[in-house]
Amino acid sequence: MKRDFQGRVVWVTGASSGIGRGIAKAAAARGARLILSGRRPETLGAVADECVALGAPAEGVATLAFDLEDGEARARSCERAAALLGPLDIIVLNAGVSQRSTFLETSPEAFDRIMLLDFEAQVDITRRCLPAMVARRSGCLVAISSFTGLAGMPVRSAYSAAKHALAGFFQSIRAELVGTGLRVVTVSPGYVKTGVGRNALAGDGRPMTKDDPNIEGGADPDSVAMKILDSILGGAVEFKVAFDFRMRLGLFLSRYAPSVWARLSARHVGLR
16 A cells, blocks of 8 residues: 555544545555544544554544534634644545435525535635645645536535535635645545435435435445545546446536436436
């Protein structure tokens, strides 16, 4: 295993499971020092143990549990993250929540919560951590977006809106940061086998608690994580991963035949 992340401090939000957990493990195997964030300390502790088993030194893996919805907790966590293991070299903004309800079925509270978790909180963390990176003229910001950040999907109106906003925000600051030495990467995964469908919010804001068959048949999160790590070091700053033929066709139709895409995507989620 190459050690091309040797000594780099990587902060991963949403590290408890799925793509975030995969990124943490892959970075540990490649020599990174890690800060793992999520809501549940016990789950983060288990991921930290996995990272140490993969070769990360125990003193080089820290857990930082906090509620992404809590603005004060975000502020404190950004300060702590910057002090735990040294200056942050890479921040992977992976935490968030999906949705499985039509716009008319979605309460304003649920809609706003998704926008907060998937967009506003990510912007807040960036605002708090970016100045130190700019001052050092070194670092990488990584935003985990989604296929729905490229093409609107039914029963995901808030999630798609948040991911489109995230993609636009990171594209804008990438241009603003030209010449600073910083790298800004946006990743748009397709179907990856994670708990995102099970944890997605229904219209009343409660988790769905059932798996999405498309996600269950998706790509392995560990293999996706390896590709994301490679993108951090070089190559495309905006890239798609776990995109099968259906995803590529859907993206094409959404851009060049939007009426066709509307009908097909509605059928795909069982609305028609």
